[in-house]
Amino acid sequence: MARSSHTEFPPPALISTTDALNALCARMHQEAFVTVDTEFMRERTYWPELCLVQIAGEHEVAVIDAEAEGIDLSALGNLFADEAVIKVFHAARQDIEIFVLRFGDVPRPMFDTQVAAMVAGFGDQVGYDALVSALTGGSIDKAHRFSDWSARPLSPAQIAYAAADVTHLRDVYLRLSQRLEKENRLTWVAEEMAILNNPATYRTDPDTAWERLRPRTSNRRLLYCLKEVAAWREREAQRVNIPRQRLIKDEALLEIAATAPSNAEALTRVRGITKGFAEGRSGTALLEVLATVRNVADADLPPPSAPRDSARPSAALVSLLKVLLATKAEQHHVAPRLVASSDDIDRLALEDNPEVPALSGWRREVYGNDALALKQGQIALGVDGRRVKLIAV
Numbered sequence: 380m381a382r383s384s385h386t387e388f389p390p391p392a393l394i395s396t397t398d399a400l401n402a403l404c405a406r407m408h409q410e411a412f413v414t415v416d417t418e419f420m421r422e423r424t425y426w427p428e429l430c431l432v433q434i435a436g437e438h439e440v441a442v443i444d445a446e447a448e449g450i451d452l453s454a455l456g457n458l459f460a461d462e463a464v465i466k467v468f469h470a471a472r473q474d475i476e477i478f479v480l481r482f483g484d485v486p487r488p489m490f491d492t493q494v495a496a497m498v499a500g501f502g503d504q505v506g507y508d509a510l511v512s513a514l515t516g517g518s519i520d521k522a523h524r525f526s527d528w529s530a531r532p533l534s535p536a537q538i539a540y541a542a543a544d545v546t547h548l549r550d551v552y553l554r555l556s557q558r559l560e561k562e563n564r565l566t567w568v569a570e571e572m573a574i575l576n577n578p579a580t581y582r583t584d585p586d587t588a589w590e591r592l593r594p595r596t597s598n599r600r601l602l603y604c605l606k607e608v609a610a611w612r613e614r615e616a617q618r619v620n621i622p623r624q625r626l627i628k629d630e631a632l633l634e635i636a637a638t639a640p641s642n643a644e645a646l647t648r649v650r651g652i653t654k655g656f657a658e659g660r661s662g663t664a665l666l667e668v669l670a671t672v673r674n675v676a677d678a679d680l681p682p683p684s685a686p687r688d689s690a691r692p693s694a695a696l697v698s699l700l701k702v703l704l705a706t707k708a709e710q711h712h713v714a715p716r717l718v719a720s721s722d723d724i725d726r727l728a729l730e731d732n733p734e735v736p737a738l739s740g741w742r743r744e745v746y747g748n749d750a751l752a753l754k755q756g757q758i759a760l761g762v763d764g765r766r767v768k769l770i771a772v
Contacts (some may be wrong), residue, residue, distance in 0.1 A: 391433075391440045391542035393533070395447035397454075403434070403441050404454035410436045412465035413458070414548035415486070417474045418528040418541055425616045425623065427477050430528035435545040442541050446529065452481065459486035467552045469493050469507045469544075476581040485578055492548065494571045495555045498564050500712030511547045514554045519543065567741045571717070585613035592629055594636075599680045604672045605636035611668045615661055626661070627651070639669050692728030700724045702760060703753055706767040707746045718746045727754070 394400050407413050418431040432443040432455060445452060459466060459478060466486040468474055470493040475485050496505045501513065508519045523540040559565050574580055589609035594602060612632060616623040627635070631651040640646040643657040646666065656662045701724060708715040719727075719737035726733040727750050738747040749769065752758045759770045 388435065388438070388440045388542075388546050391442050391538055393444060393538055394441050395444040395450065397449065397451040400443060400450065400452070401454045403443075404458045406439070407434060407436050407458055408461055408464060410464055412467055412490070412552065414467045414545040414552065415474065416468070416541070416544045416548070417477060418526075419473075419477060420527070420529050421622075423621070423625075425620050426480065427473070428529060429477050429481065431533075431541055433541050433545045435542070435549055437549075440542045440546050442533075442538050444533070446531070456482035460484065462487055465490055467492065467548060469510070469548060469551070470504075471575055472581075475575060479578050479581040483578075485576055485581075487576070489572060489576060490552065490556075490568070491572065491575060492551050492555055494575070495559060495568045497714040497717045498567045498571065499555060499558055499562075500708075500714065503714045503716040507544070510551055515547060515550045517547055517550070519547065564741075570740050583613060585610040588613040588623075592633060594633065597683060599683055600672075600677070601636055602683075603675065603680050604639055604669070605633065607668055607672050608632060608636055608665065611665060615664065619661070635665075635669070639673060640666070641669065641673070642666065690729060692725050696728045696754070697724055699753060699760065700727055700750055702767060703750060703769075704746055706760070706769070707749060709766075711745050713745065718742050719750075727751075 392399075392403075394403055414435045416433045417429060418433075420428045420430060429445045432445055432452075434441050434443065443452075443455065444450065456478075458464065459482060465488050467490045469491065471489065471491045475489075479485055492510065493504060493507075496510050497503065501510060508521075511517050511519055520540055520543060523537050526537055526540075528537075528541075556565070559568060586606070589602075589606040592605065592609065594605055596602065609632060612623055612627055616626045619626070628651050631649050634649050635646070635652075638645070638649070640649065643654070643662060643666065646652055646657040646662055647654050652662075657666075704715050704719050704724065708718055719735075719742065723733075723735040723737040726735050727737065732738070732751070736742055737750065749758060753760070757772055759772050761768050761770045
């Protein structure tokens with residue numbers, strides 16, 4: 380069972396050599412859990428540039444300089460693979476992406492306090508500052524939030540700022556764990572961690588990159604062209620390590636898919652495409668992709684996607700299901716968005732028994748069964764003073 384005592388830490392240690400890191404990780408292997416955070420830069424690169432890794436155990440906190448000359452982070456990878464030590468993060472997705480790229484897998488086992496806070500009723504995607512304040516009474520110094528973490532040397536104030544996140548996180552984890560254990564909800568958190576625990580969550584598939592552009596067309600050739608040039612942009616951005624939008628903006632990519640320019644001069648007519656780009660290595664490669672697309676016969680184009688169900692759910696029924704969701708979330712002290720998404724509710728309103736998360740696991744117990752009962756006229760909603768209540772019909 381988690382203890383909920385405040386831990387006093389000595390000043391953070393700055394780890395900048397492999398030997399010091401190996402010794403730190405050897406000590407951390409003896410912990411029941413460690414809290415972890417990172418500082419990274421990504422404004423100018425496709426791949427996140429890991430600058431610092433902060434780790435706290437029960438009695439010590441360290442800031443690891445991931446850019447220190449000659450440092451080998453292998454010991455950190457071994458610690459993250461140690462199933463006997465829980466790795467605690469807050470809003471872990473970006474941090475985990477870095478570690479999957481670096482070590483090939485997610486840290487195991489893992490606990491995300493943002494997910495746990497939603498299960499515990501702190502609202503949708505509660506901020507770390509608010510969670511620290513609510514659970515510990517502490518506050519986060521924001522002075523160095525926008526530091527250039529790749530610049531060296533690091534100032535003592537930067538090191539202290541970076542370390543503070545993981546020291547507060549210990550108390551947040553202990554208090555959340557105690558609360559969720561008391562309410563028998565730790566299994567709920569484990570269910571929610573399934574996506575974060577899957578390494579595939581953090582790997583971009585270039586062949587699906589076009590989907591985020593949400594094209595409003597059914598033109599098969601345009602869609603095929605968009606799919607191919609979006610996949611090329613993703614791979615090229617990875618190769619040259621710059622953000623995809625810096626390589627070619629979405630608006631320009633959509634225009635390229637629509638016009639399919641056949642030479643560098645035509646390519647430069649697209650807004651945002653320079654002559655240097657069009658005539659350079661990247662532009663030449665893009666024109667080759669476009670040439671390949673043009674050579675595909677109409678009969679060989681991928682078939683159109685299956686049309687989506689155009690039926691619209693009853694707005695009144697959707698509203699009732701949302702009221703029920705808010706009522707059940709309030710009753711169980713859990714974030715509504717964690718229980719059911721807007722798509723879940725629309726499908727519940729349209730279909731008799733849809734395959735949606737709201738109808739599986741703990742969500743079904745909290746909300747799904749009552750949602751089906753409401754649709755079937757077995758219960759109704761009423762008001763009891765200042766609260767909505769369920770009434771058996």
